[in-house]
């Protein structure tokens with residue numbers, strides 16, 4: 001019996017029919033688990049998005065949080 005549910009490989013640019021995660025900080029679009037692409041200049045945001053945080057912004061945000069927490073407890 002053929003299996004029709006095998007996911008097709010995700011290629012770039014992002015498939016606009018899918019729901020995409022967009023970095024809430026830099027607006028990069030998640031292409032797959034490890035790849036985030038910045039939106040091109042003037043490119044419209046993808047129609048169906050959920051917000052996330054890309055790895056580089058995540059690092060920045062965590063560092064900022066740590067600094068703030070240290071500041072609060074000092």
Ligand SMILES: [Zn+2]
Pocket residue numbers: 023024025026027028053054055056057058
């Ligand atoms: Zn980002």
